[in-house]
Amino acid sequence: MSWDPRSIIDLGEFGDPFPTLDTGVEKLLYMAREKGYEAQVSGNVRLEGVTRFAVSQVTQHHDLSTLSFSLVLYKDGRRASANTTLVDDLVGLMKQAEDGLNSSPPNKFDQGFPSPRQSELIDLSAKVWTTDERADSVIASVNAAEEINPDVIVAGTSSTVTTFSRILNTEGTDVESSSSGNYFKVNAIVGPPESRGYGQEETQWRYDAPSFETFAREATRTAVDTLTLKNFKPGEYEVVLGPRAVTDLMNFVQFGTGPVGFHEGTSFTSDRLGDQIFDEKISLHDLPRSPSKAFFTRLFDGEGVPTQDRVFVHKGSLEFIPYDSFTAAKYLGDKNEATGNAGGGFFGGAFLGSAVMESGVKSVREQIAEVGDGLYVKSFWYNRFTDRRRGGLTGLTRNGLYHIKDGELAGAVRNLRYTESFVRALEPGNVISVGKDSRMFMFNTVPSLHLGRYRFSSVAHSME
Amino acid sequence: MSSIIDEDIMAYALEKGQSYAVQYVDVKWMSRDSRSLNVKNGDLEGNSQSKSQGIGIKMLVDGGYGFAASNIISRESIDKIANRAFKVARASGRTMKRPITLAEEPVHVDRVQTPIRKDPLTQPLEETISILVDASKAADLDDPRIKARNAVFSAWTDHMVLWTSEGTRIDQKIYVTGGGVDTLAVQGSNVERRSYPASFRGNFATAGYEYFEEIDLVSIAPKATTEALQLLEAPHCPPRNDATVIIKPSQLMLQLHENGHGFEMDRAYDYEAAFAGTSFMKPHLVDELMFGNELITIYGDATHPRGLGTFYYDHEGVQAQKTTLVDEGRLVGYLSSRETAPLKGWERSSGSARSLNYARMPLIRMTNINLKPGDWSYDEMVEDTKDGYIFDTNVSWSIDDLRLSFQFGMEIGWRVENGEITGLIKKPSYTGITPQFWNSADAVADEKSFQMYGTPNCGKGEPGQVMYTGHGASPTRFRNVRIGVVQE
Structure with missing residues (x-):
């Protein structure tokens, strides 16, 4: 294994989701097999940090972590799905999907889950962008924008997201994938309420942070330009x-x-x-x-x-x-x-x-x-x-x-x-x-x- | 109704939050259970159910907000959430030039839920699937131009338990039910779709399963197919700059929706400048701007029975209210939150802050944005129209970031000549400038033809939040409207 998709999660910051995730997906697949169903199971981790700013200060600051499970059951052309964030109630998840399956008429087109295919693992991780670094990007943006126009109103978003998924099915698929990335956007508003100029610059980024200051200056120049x-x-x-x-x-x-x-x-x-x-x-x-x-x-x-x-x-x-x-x-x-x-x-x-x-x-x-x-x-x-x-x-x-x-x-x-x-x-x-x-x-x-x-x-x- | 969350956990989370140096803290547990069914051409192509729950802690520190959330509900997890909420609030506080102050709200201790007769999530699935299959089959009029006959059902509950450091303890459960049918007809590159009772998965209400039964999909399905096929043969909506148009509620609701965003106080004060945009209805224009003429009165009404934007308390613990936004044409109010109301010197929030789920901070969201009925009967309005059009059922929408320049497309239109409907037109569209448009209204139909519609998929905020809102209106006639814009 050239790259471990699990290494993308900061276990110290968010806790270790993998024991719960692995136990959960394997238990769901086992239960499905025991009951005679074909099944596709996934365990998913999503970590998000979002810093929103407006009126030149932070207005919303989120820090989110979610572990969820998805289950799709299939039998004789019948199919139903269920997903949950109730990680302690996988029996309930199975029952919900099972109830759905048993109430479903067969679909003549449905052939069940795809056969397993393997593929090379690749590192899809991005630079980690911390809470304080995101707040610093706000301060840097506001300061740079005010160099161009001292009365500018600055808004934007600095965010980071990390995802991990393990997917298994009864055909033999058992794969893992993870990815992360960052996003920066800055908006500038200048002028009186009845006649304003607006500018914006944004980009997704993975390895090298954009120059927040350059983006903020460019957005502010556009806002100044669009006053007239x-x-x-x-x-x-x-x-x-x-x-x-x-x-x-x-x-x-x-x-x-x-x-x-x-x-x-x-x-x-x-x-x-x-x-x-x-x-x-x-x-x-x-x-x-x-x-x-x-x-x-x-x-x-x-x-x-x-x-x-x-x-x-x-x-x-x-x-x-x-x-x-x-x-x-x-x-x-x-x-x-x-x-x-x-x-x-x-x-x-x-x-x-x-x-x-x-x-x-x-x-x-x-x-x-x-x-x-x-x-x-x-x-x-x-x-x-x-x-x-x-x-x-x-x-x-x-x-x-x-x-x-x-x-x-x-x-x-x-x-x-x-x-x-x-x-x-x-x-x-x-x-x-x-x-x-x-x-x-x-x-x-x-x-x-x-x-x-x-x-x-x-x-x-x-x-x- | 019972809460799933253990009160000891809520108390622990609140106590943990208060153990930091905070000005305010609230703990919000939310659970969403949902069910979605989709039948296409008589075959079930979607049968999914979902459960999500978790806990979020919001703190005000040094005048800045911090919020953290997780679906792992344990004391250990809450310790981490509280610590992260405090950390991000403190990071926010470093940037604050105008610290947040919250409008006062009485302490509420209450347990409430949507009145329902039948729980939409415990009805036998077979029964609902059978209705959808029958509706899809009823839409089959044996014409090869029919490519898809869809029948859908959706329902969910949002259960919220909110505890605040001010003493509020709210337990609220909202039920939403909806459904619809649509038929897709294709002839060469000519594509027409017709939906009932509304486009994009039908119509929705805060109600139980009985609402889905009332829609009666099997009965309305053949009409959808008939009209879709008729539209293939109908003439295009002609381009005109001075048309008289009667807009029916399943289109006018989206006009109210898109213009309704402009009443959101966070937009008016630039808090949404980076994403959703701002509003042409700037704070200094309150009590000054003529949004429309004297026929136009618009409410933000979170108390309207069955409205999709109906609730008892918003997600900041503010009691639901009916707020006048436009009074006989004049802009008089906003939809506000506890953070934004003080910006205008208002003492109380309008109770409009809601969040998608446990993992999101509340934003100002529309409630039910309703147009007050007038005194025309719909039939008299048509009879009074010498040269005009009737438009219905939204299919396309776009509006600028100030909520001024809009353009809508509809599924269907009718030609009106000398007070009589003389035929169908396809792909109707109209465009305009918001205050000009509402000032051009010359007839609003009465209460008898007032209809509520729900928009279940209103997006706002980063990270994205999808919210459900309601919009009620009677058919309304507008003069000098530019139509037929998308004509090739």
């Missing part, structure tokens, strides 16, 4: 999308790539596997086993199937649809076609959570320099599907929208609402360039994008 706004009319504009804006679009690309939507005809992927959907400059990988590249990493999925690094969009062509064991059985006829993308639980579905976009060669500054008259969008907000089949979305710009004139930033612009399809925005010919500098977010790592046109439908942040 130009009004732009809705319409189509050439755009440079910063990484924070690109991550929002990619979230919808990823979560629109599920097996149910693909087969039911509600997804932009339906009937298009193998097609050139996006511009050839767009290549997307799902890298759950690459901790230096993707934030959401895990060695096994929620069913104990090994994860796999792979390409899902190659030069604009859609090459991969993820499956869990149930959707693999239902749509492909074989539970073992599961791809290692299961969310876990009972018919939990499958998703792409670790996307990495291949970067290009240009910096954001160079991309902006190539725009004659357009917009630079630092981030989007409150994005929602309007038409899943066509990849239609609506949302707003937030925390920095700038006019680009003759290759230079030419002042901030009042926020706009967009109503646009990501399929149309990324279609062949509309992606002018992909940036070289990527930033890591929760479910993807992405650079900036320069697009030929993007459709904005109305003006935001206005009483009129």
Whole structure:
């Protein structure tokens, strides 16, 4: 064993969960076997430290530890699941799942749990970020922001999370996975209540902490910039999308790539596997086993199937649809076609959570320099599907929208609402360039994008 | 009703918390039991149950909050939780420029629960599954364009025991029950979905299993399929900038929800600036801003019977209240907490602080945000509309971080011409600016057509907290609305 997934838990700080966890999962599997059921059991540890700040001080400070168990029973096409944090009542958990199973009619598609598959263990741990260090990041951010504007109001989040799971099933699977990571975000607000400027910078990080001061200064500069706004009319504009804006679009690309939507005809992927959907400059990988590249990493999925690094969009062509064991059985006829993308639980579905976009060669500054008259969008907000089949979305710009004139930033612009399809925005010919500098977010790592046109439908942040 | 948590453990935890140099401490034990069933095309595809419980300790130290929680309930674990809560509170205290002060609240010693006739978590599973299978089958009208017929049931209880260093001892159990049906129809790239009684897993109420029975999924399922198929053939909602629109409650509830976030006092005072955003309804605008016209009165009412945001005490131990937020158009109030009410000089919290579970600090959450009914009958409102549309059942929503610019999509719309409904339209949508929109209302229907809807999945905070809120309204007519925005 090259890496011990259990070494990620600080036993001195939180206590040792493993005796309870191991005894629990093994007891549940034993009880299930004794009763003649097939079963999948997991024991999960989640540790979270979250420091929220606002009005330039800490407003909420959480320190959480949870040990939980999940049990899925299966017999003759019938299935039921139960989970609990009542670690002393696993007999109750078994009874609940058993009652569920006995009340369930058989599902003709269900083939039970996936067969065991082994995989190499990889260290997915991050730098430990302590409570006091997180409080220090708040103080550093406030001080740096106030260097730019003494009246700035600073807000944000400094958080850390550690997870461990052991998954067993009656097919012979017995796997362990752990992961940890950190997150920093800083927001800046300047100006009087009726006319304010806003800025924000954020990133997930694993090994090297970002410069909190640099982020805070940049957010404050954006807030100062956006105190004075130009009004732009809705319409189509050439755009440079910063990484924070690109991550929002990619979230919808990823979560629109599920097996149910693909087969039911509600997804932009339906009937298009193998097609050139996006511009050839767009290549997307799902890298759950690459901790230096993707934030959401895990060695096994929620069913104990090994994860796999792979390409899902190659030069604009859609090459991969993820499956869990149930959707693999239902749509492909074989539970073992599961791809290692299961969310876990009972018919939990499958998703792409670790996307990495291949970067290009240009910096954001160079991309902006190539725009004659357009917009630079630092981030989007409150994005929602309007038409899943066509990849239609609506949302707003937030925390920095700038006019680009003759290759230079030419002042901030009042926020706009967009109503646009990501399929149309990324279609062949509309992606002018992909940036070289990527930033890591929760479910993807992405650079900036320069697009030929993007459709904005109305003006935001206005009483009129 | 009995508490599961041992009172000795609660007393030990409170005593342990008070043993540190704290200004205030509370101990919150919470337990959630839930059940979820999902039938698709006649097959059971989801049968899951869940139990979670744990204990959280919140401390106020040097004017800063600290909170720690665990699901391991033992004296040894509580010692660790208390120590960690104190450690993070002290770390918070180092950053405080404006120390927290708490609004006064009378001491409450009470034991309460949602009135129910049938416990939704002990009803025989077979019975509920049978209803769902029947509903899914009833939705099958033998048309190959029907790709999915879903029938769902959800129920949970939230049991809270809250003890505070001020002497409050509350034992509260809230029951939630819900269900719904929806049909997905697909023809080529044309995709339509129709849901009853509401989208996204149906409708919910603080009530027992009898509420699920009242929804009567088997009876309403065929209508969902019929309308989904009709929508495939219907014309698109046309783009217009000056439309007259009657919005029915299962859409207007989400308008109230999204605008309702703006009444949250933590947003108004920038406490949620880093995530959820702030509010255009700034503190200096209270008693000044015309949120709507004289037809618009909005309450935050945590006491509305069966509302999904109904309870007896919030998670800071403040008694549930009915708060006027907008009075005949004018902004007059906020949803507040014990921390935020003093910021405006108010003596008492509105009782709006709730947490997802034992492992979260309470945040200001909407209760039931309800629009006061008017005096129009719904039929008269339609008859009075010469050239307009009726929109119903939310499917898409988006609003800016100040809660000003919104855009909604619905499942279904109807054309109204000369006071008569003349046909369906597909993919209706509208967009607008909040105060302009509410000032353009010219008719609010009466109490007879008032309906409550629940939103069980409202997200806020970091770490994320999903909360359930309620929204009641009667059909309301708006003038000069921009519609058809998402038309290709």
